[in-house]
Amino acid sequence: MxxxxxxxxxxxxxxxxxxxxxxxxxxxxxxxxxxxxxxxxxxxxxxxxxxxxxxxxxxxxxxxxxxxxxxxxxxxxxxxSPGWIDMMDQSGPALRQVGTAPNKINMGVTTLVGGEGGTPVPAADIKAYFRELEEKGISVNFATYYSATQARVAILGDTDVDPTADQLQQMKALVAQAMESGVVGITTALIYPPSSYHKMKNLIELSRVVASYGGLYASHIRDESAKLLEAVSEAIRIGEESGAGVEIFHLKAAYYPNWGKDMGEALAMIAAARTRGVNVAADIYPYTAGGTGLEITAPSWVFADGFEKAVARFQDPEIRTRMKRELAAGPQPGWTNLVHASGGWKNVVLANSYLTDYEKFHGQNFIEIGKALDRDPADVAWDIMLAAYPERPVALYFMMNEADVKLALQSPFTSIGSDAASALKEGDIDAIGLPHPRSYGTFPRIVAKYVRDEKILSLPDAIRKMTSWPATRMGFEDRGLLREGLAADVVIFDLEDMQDTATWDTPTAKPKGIEYVVVNGELVLDQGQHTGKLPGQVLRGPGYKEN
CATH class of the missing domain: 2.30.40.10 (Urease, subunit C, domain 1)
Known part of the structure; x- marks a missing residue:
């Protein structure tokens, strides 16, 4: 007992x-x-x-x-949901300075695909650049393209000349070196000199190199305005003839006379190409204004003989008169006239001049600024550009139609890209100096505005566009899905509370509703606050060779 x-x-x-x-x-x-x-x-x-x-x-x-x-x-x-993937990022240089990418993490983004302008180093240094990011640490996963224009400038300089057969071979060798260093493909930005000097035949040859490694040709296409359909056709043809997959960056119908028409036709062209077996798709951002440098307001021929001669042309009164005449004339061969495409200077807003004397005009359109200074808006824009050099003054170009944005969003082959860089400090404008709400609001805006409020997309499909679809496109085999054994990139959000608070007036406002972000198994956003952790990885492309 x-x-x-x-x-x-x-x-x-x-x-x-x-x-x-x-x-x-x-x-x-x-x-x-x-x-x-x-x-x-x-x-x-x-x-x-x-x-x-x-x-x-x-x-x-x-x-x-x-x-x-x-x-x-x-x-x-x-x-x-799985972590969100930014298919059109500009953080390549910024992550070398600050790896935390606070605006991206706040948006639920766990993976960035950069490189519209290429890598911030030459092809020979890409492996070292990737090691640098890994050693310093980054909060996000990062992949990047190399630019075909980097290869072009390395061999030809910045003038409008066509490569010889030998020079083209040298450019192809640089592309191959970049692919074997781990980039995911090559890019072009064909509205900007000297990228605009690429001929399609040469891009097909460079893309054949990319195709041999299983990479993509991604492009800010040659014209997003009056000749959008021709530019889409060119991008598709480059893919079709080279065998490379094609990504059309920030697809837009940026020409006000053709609003409601061109976007539907462009989407139909892409769909038809996909039916033929061309691996082509596009990404978009959910805003009606783009943002880029003031240099795009000048005809491309101004830059054809290099930057020094361009400066002299800008300073010549007779040449300025010719430039203004061409601005007023509308579409010109070899140049996307964004002022005309936006409906005039009244729809072009000075975003960042980098000049103390012009800070008071930030947020005003160039008609307003011209009146205040009693000067022609074009002269104001070009003088700002020259005075601010080597900084790149930027403007907002209100050139899209909301109905076209919605139509593109609903296409099954579009993904989401912010066209924005990471910020060096939370609450600051992004590292490319453009105060556009897309840098703080793109991804929550998709969910808040187009899913919850306007029901343009279902929530599962919106998440697909931001996760498994871009991961599949980029060959990120261990990301984009919540599946046992895959990398733990995760976002936890409150649908009812979700809101992109960034606006044109307050472009750096932090979004609401995203509470936790996990990157490779570590909490980087915890109850809405960045933890400072740096668990991100460099995601190398299909051609990568370690040695």
Whole structure:
């Protein structure tokens, strides 16, 4: 009897002690467990109720998770999705300075695809550049293109000349070197000199090199305005003849006389090419204004003989008279006239002059500025550009129609790209100096405006456009889906609270509704606050060779 009494007491003691020990074991089972959320897998499927467990940077279990995590997050009533992918990023140089990318993380973005202007280093230094990012640390995953124009300028300089056969071979060798260093493809920005001097036949040859490695040709196409359809056709042909996949950057119908017409035709052209077997798609940002440098307001021939001669031309009164005449004439061969495409200087707004004397005019259109200074708007723009050099003054060009934006969003082959850089400090304008709300608002705007408020997209499809579709396009095989064994890039958000608060007047306002962001298994945004952690990885392209 006494023995039994002690046995009971002993068992009771074990029971009292065991839960504590078991708790320690359960707490160590996973790094993070997200409980009770509405899980969107990223593939376009409706949400399911599930827990998500993360361990060692991977998605360890999705479903009913019994064991505990070192960090438990209650996602009841919230949505849980794969991390969002920015398909048209400008952070290549910025991440070398500051790796935290606060505006991107605040938007739920876990992976950036940069490189419209190429890499911030020559082809020979790309491997070292990637190692630099990894050693310094970045909060986001990062992949980049190399620019065909980098190869062109390295061999030909910045003038309008056609390469010889030998020079083209040298350019192709640089592209091959870049691909083997880990870039995901090549880019062009064909409205900007000297990129605009590329001929299609040469781009096909460069893209053949890219195709041999399984990469993409991505392009700010030759004209997004009056000759949009010709430019889309050129991009498709480059892919069709070279075998490279094609990504059309920030697809837009930026020509006010053709609003409501060209976007539908452009989408139909892309769809028809895809039916033929061309691997072509596009990304977009959800705004009606683009943002770029003031140099685009001058005809391309001004820059044809290099920058020094361009400066002399800008300073010549007779040449300025000719430039103004061409501005007023509308579309010109070899030049996208964004002033005309926007409907005139009244729809071109000075965003950042980099000049103290002009700060008071930031946010005003050039008609207003011209009146205030009693000067021609073109002269104001060009004088700002010359005075600010080597900085690149930028403007907002209100040249798109909201109905066209919505139409493009609804296409199954469009993804989302911000066309913005990471900020060096939270609350500052992005590192390219453009105060455009897209740098702080692009991704939450998709969910808040086009899913919840206007129901242009379903939530599962919007998430697909920001996760599995771009991951599939880019060959990021371990990202873009919530699947056990894949990399743990995760966003937790409140659909009802989601809001892009960045506007034209307050372009750097932080969005609401994104509460947690996990990158490679580490919390980078915790209850809406950046943790400072740098778990991001460089995502190398299909041609990468380690040695």
């Amino acid at each position: 006494k023995f039994g009494h002690y046995l009971v007491i002993g068992l009771s003691a074990v029971l009292l002690i065991e839960p504590s020990g078991a708790g320690e074991k359960k707490a160590a089972a996973y790094d993070i467990v997200i409980r009770g959320g509405r899980v969107l897998d990223g593939a376009g499927n409706p949400w399911i109720p599930a827990d998500v467990a993360i361990r060692d940077g991977k998605l360890a279990k999705i479903g009913r998770v019994v064991k505990r995590g070192r960090r438990e997050i209650d996602a009841t009533g919230k949505y849980v």
